[in-house]
Amino acid sequence: MSDLTPVDWAPATRDTHLSDDAWALIDEATPPSTRRAYREEWNRFTRWCDTEQRTPLPATAQTLAQYAAHLAGRDLAPSSIGKAMAAITKAHQTAGHGEPDRRGAREVLRGYRRRYARTGGTTKRAPALTLDALRAMVATLDPATLVGVRDRAIIVLGFAMGARRSEIAALNLTDLEPHPEGIQVTVRLSKTDKDGTGRIVAVPYGSNIATCPVRSVAQWREALAHHGRDTGPLFLRIDRHGRLGHVATGKGDPDGRITGETVAAIVRRAAEAAGLDAAQAYSGHSLRRGFATAAYSAPDADLVRIARHGGWKEGSAALFGYLEEVDRWRKNPAAGIGL
Template sequence: MTDLTPLNRAPAPRDYHLSDDAWELIREATPESTRRAYQEDWKRFTDWCAEQERTPLPATGETLAQYAAHLALGEKAPATIGRAMAAIAKAHELAGAGPLDRRGVKDVLRGYRKRYAKQGGTVKRAPALTLTALRAMVATLDPDTLVGVRDRAVIVLGFAMGARRSEIAALNLADLEPHPEGLQVTVRLSKTDKDGRGRIVAVPYGSNLATCPVRAVEQWRTALAHHGRQDGPLFVRIDRHGRVGHVATGRGDTDGRITGETVANIIRRAAVAAGLDAADAFSGHSLRRGFATAAYAAPDADLVRIARHGGWKEGSAALFGYLEEVDRWRKNPAAGIGL
């Protein structure tokens, strides 16, 4: 085909058609938890538009700015407003409605962030899980119960990997490969890996039996095998009757896989049981923050290796924010000036 002369022909109707299979692949490009949050944000926006007699799709820049102000007056956190705008933008993108005019939204958010800070508002961050806190949490788990064995594996493996809660929940038994020095764990999908290239995380044996991630995972795998589970999800539900992977009709994945929210609940429950300060604020992200700060505080810390291990992008602002918590005191510029 060498003739690239444009054809003067109207587009065929199929030029704008996508099959159900194509739409399903587009849907899978966005994590389920994000889709669920976007759906809720979109519903709230459309409900507001109906009340205000505004058009949600396509939305004008003025409608977006007014909605952002509406959320601000409702004292929503700036990050919550930002996510709502992302959900609206995604809906427009999927509908082929073109890019949004966000100029007014940016000004509203800029003014609101200043007001939010003046009024004492702060960005809520999950506390970093220290090794001392980790040991205290693990000590509350009963090693003679399935729940105790599973929860210990979730907590110590997640910490050792510096993993996101979604990454922990998504692990399969087939993603674990024994190694003479520990485990090689394949993370197939992550927030910063949009194309699903995956990464391999080396998890070494721990020096403390109670918090060794390799031994904790092996104990859990043995328990799964005892219940006839040789493949499928690594971490599954356990109901109050002790049934492994049981899913109530119409609820959850049919394979019994836990969710990222379950990971957060496991961590929070153990933190409360251990009597930790601000235990209710602990979440799945506490493992990730805790790993970053603990690894950076080690004598032979290597920023590049820490970032690759935890799947942070090069130059990640989030990672540097965690490390600042260590350097704030370890490398304090005011400490050695003779005050």
């Protein structure tokens, strides 16, 4: 130890310090919509802790189990409780406390799932958008307006890509590359691509002009060019005065980009205009589910290609769940056994 300098012996004073740049990069590791949802869940948890005189950070296993029971007492869907636990876990990890002990909370949630199912509770799922429903929705959009042109491009491109609503909102004009058979779309970030490796989605011309994603996007790009927009976000907000990309002070992204919530609202609005059954249940996720079931119903369906196209992980339980809706009748094991 005699060869150590006094500096080497000095007690560390900055071992737990993080610079603003480091915090900014940590923030960017999580999508903005997820950050907002996590922040809301964390705020709800801390308010409950204040009321119950419990410590939110770091939270004990008993506190998390009791909070899960509290949320169950509000008759929330089990998935909502799971999201709350994920937000609390993320807050602990970001603060350097590691993952909290959630074993008790998991048992509470497991018991609540059983009760929820036993009492008739069901998990709400966005219905898959069928091609007939898609055509009906597009038919309600006015091609003579900016909103109509934009919304058609969002709906048919999102469906053709099997895209998540966040992926649609994140697209830039430079992410689209013309191809003799359609367009190639680069998805730079997605839910299952945490490191931003990206994927390229080939979008072919459609056989129906009204629902052709390539022609719909081309028409929207012409409208953007007419307004002097040749760089930046592909899909922009349009205010009630028809102003393109206009954002009120302190609201929305400064570049006028739409959000995933905007995509969901566009789908829901078009479904209502088309008079679809359970129109309120349609959301941005309906585009993704609709693509999966339509693609799998095709004669030459290739499960691997469907998964790669839509950015599902290999062996995705979510994707198999969508396809089960097709196979439930097409490959029903009780059919043809002589009953």
